[in-house]
Amino acid sequence: MSNVKDYINGTVEEMRDKVSWPTFKELQNSSVLVLIGSLVFALVVGAMDFVFDSSLTWFYNQF
Template identity: 35%
Template sequence: MAGFVNYIKESFGELKNNVSWPTWAEAQNLTVLVAVFSIIFSLAIWGVDTVFAKVIGFYFDFINN
């Protein structure tokens, strides 16, 4: 158990002393950038999925007739 507690203490020390944190404004800008990219990427995947679904639907309609 002492090893686990030591690991947690060292982890907090690493985060406090050795990690370079972004400024609040930079963090906000990056958050907006990630949100916008996620929305655009999800819309692109939705569009490709819709096209493939229609193509497969037309294919099955074609082979069933």
């Protein structure tokens, strides 16, 4: 049981003293970057889906 207590205490100490936590401004910037990246990715995938759907519809209508 002592090992578990030592592990938890060590984890809490490391999270409190040794981890460098980002500032609120850094979190905001990262969130905006992820949002923009997600939107760009969604637009690219949507455009590819539209092109493939249109191409296959045209192809199958030829027969």
